[in-house]
Amino acid sequence: MPPSSTGSSKKRSPPAKSAASETPSSSPACPFLKTLDQFDFAFQPSVDRALVLDLAALAFLAQKENVLLLGPPGVGKTHLAVALAICACQQGTSVYFTGLDAMIRALAAADRVGKLDAKLRSYTTKSQLLVLDEVGYQPLSRAEANYLFHVVSARYERSSLIWTSNKSVTEWPEVFGDRALATAILDRLLHHCHVLAIQGHSYRLRDRALAALASPPPRPN
Ligand code: ADP
Numbered sequence: 001m002p003p004s005s006t007g008s009s010k011k012r013s014p015p016a017k018s019a020a021s022e023t024p025s026s027s028p029a030c031p032f033l034k035t036l037d038q039f040d041f042a043f044q045p046s047v048d049r050a051l052v053l054d055l056a057a058l059a060f061l062a063q064k065e066n067v068l069l070l071g072p073p074g075v076g077k078t079h080l081a082v083a084l085a086i087c088a089c090q091q092g093t094s095v096y097f098t099g100l101d102a103m104i105r106a107l108a109a110a111d112r113v114g115k116l117d118a119k120l121r122s123y124t125t126k127s128q129l130l131v132l133d134e135v136g137y138q139p140l141s142r143a144e145a146n147y148l149f150h151v152v153s154a155r156y157e158r159s160s161l162i163w164t165s166n167k168s169v170t171e172w173p174e175v176f177g178d179r180a181l182a183t184a185i186l187d188r189l190l191h192h193c194h195v196l197a198i199q200g201h202s203y204r205l206r207d208r209a210l211a212a213l214a215s216p217p218p219r220p221n
């Protein structure tokens with residue numbers, strides 16, 4: 001497979017080295033290797049199939065645009081992010097795939113030993129595409145949100161980001177712990193951005209019995 005991908009671990013941070021055979025799945029941060037062919041659009045009708053296929057043509061990378069995948073757990077945000085990252089790898093784009101939490105921990109650790117600038121470059125200039133998975137699962141302190149602001153700001157109009165989150169944009173001030181910082185991040189991220197807001201059931205719970213367990217019981221008439 002053409003070059004190349006890099007990635008960081010959710011548990012440990014060093015990025016995997018680029019190699020011609022790598023895909024995002026070679027990174028421990030990438031939870032699975034799934035393609036668009038494996039995505040069941042019929043199961044998730046709120047996903048704009050035409051937009052996804054358009055994104056897979058990768059013009060957004062040349063335009064330095066971002067992709068925001070929003071929705072509750074299990075609706076396929078990470079699947080679509082991985083699939084788009086694979087498309088990018090296949091056309092020779094360098095991709096860095098990381099969970100937000102891992103990125104923040106890596107930056108904080110580097111900051112503690114005076115190596116923040118060097119570490120920031122791992123997420124800003126070293127890849128043409130950065131995939132930030134699971135934004136919003138953990139609230140960030142102001143200092144942590146500031147790291148994220150640096151990354152988003154450095155990539156703004158220079159290189160693309162794919163971002164997945166279970167939180168709606170209105171919840172971001174809460175997640176980022178600071179309204180001004182949240183607005184600054186939001187502003188840059190959304191200025192040139194394709195948004196896929198997915199609403200639907202978790203694919204993990206597609207089994208009816210599991211779905212029934214997850215749903216509140218029907219109200220009596
Ligand atoms: P999210 O990131 O939204 O929590 P994931 O992308 O991790 O969800 O999806 C959970 C699991 O379900 C993964 O194994 C993924 O491949 C699968 N999945 C989710 N949606 C679909 C779909 N529409 N078609 C096929 N597989 C799906």
Ligand code: MG
Pocket residue numbers: 077078079133134164
């Ligand atoms: Mg996910």
